[in-house]
Amino acid sequence: MAGESLAAVEINRDGLLGDRGWALLDDRTGEVYNAKRHPVLMACTASYRQLPSVDEIGHVNVTLPDGSVLSSDSPMLRKRLSELLGRHVGLRRRRPSDTDTVYSRRQPWSSFVGWLTRSDSAFRWAASRPAIAAYLTRASGEFNRKPLPKFARSLQAFFAFYTLPGTFFDVFPVHLLTTSALARMAEINPDAKWDVRRFRPNILLNTAPTDGVTEKAWIHQQVRINNALMAIAAPTIRCAMTTHAQGDLSHDPSVLRTIVRSADKRLGVYAAVVRRGSIATGDAVELLRADREFESASSSA
Secondary structure (H helix, E strand, O other): OEOOOOOEEEEEOOEEOOOOOEEEEEOOOOOEEOOOOOHHHHHOEEEEOOOOOOOOOOOEEEEOOOOOEEEOOOHHHHHHHHHHHOOOEEEEEOOOOOOHHHHEOOOOOHHHHHHHOOOHHHHHHHHOOHHHHHHHHHHOHHHHOOOOOOOOOOHHHHHHEOOOOOOOOOOOOEEEEEHHHHHHHHHHOOOOOOOHHHOOOOEEEEOOOOOOOHHHHHOOOEEEEOOEEEEEEEEEEOOHHHHOOEOOEOOOOHHHHHHHHHHOOEEEEEEEEEEOEEEEOOOEEEEEOOOOEOOOOOOEO
16 A cells, blocks of 8 residues: 655564555455555555554554545455455455465466476476466566566565565565665656655665666665665566556656666665664665775765
């Protein structure tokens, strides 16, 4: 659902405390639903009744498009969300990673395709078969590209589970984006509204203007904010989420087209948490290499 701005937050191994503590699941298939395929969810918001803690993710209040507010422990919320999406769905709280049945894909092809990812050549052959190609396209928009990208064995988990077991994250628990990247995109496409809400980063970093996407050079380095330390793992590949309407932002396909043409579909970076800590708006940001530290004094969160 639509995000919210926080002045301060705790970060642990699972990302920002409380982030994606709940998800919307299909009652029949167990599929985790989000606004990629169901943009109407961006017209909903959710907030915790009480601040979440490491030991407890509490109930949330959901504000629906008509302004009505229902709690996650209300049977009426399940009914209203099902009506909104046109299918039987319900909210489910995050469960431990060993509860695989919560996160497992149930489509007939999922286990088979997951097994095939162990061999790059076998996977490429199978992906050329119409039935499997159709499944891949449904599972991830990345696989409708030609030629197929090179696949790693780690993708087996992608095809076995809707999200990483123990979380409701697509890939990594933290997503960072810079103001300079947004400013650069706005220079290229000034007619679009490059509002940070379109990109849903956990952390927006205030960086000096550049002629490119600053964070692309950060892969395999680390970012320290206050006492929290994060390892930059991969660029963020953008999808239709960036184009959806939300609040006062209208539907705009030109946003994604610009990122595809000018930034190879990548804007922002994903990170894993190395050391837990607390961060707040205005904190200084340090970019670290594995062997030595270098300055990034102009950046702040």
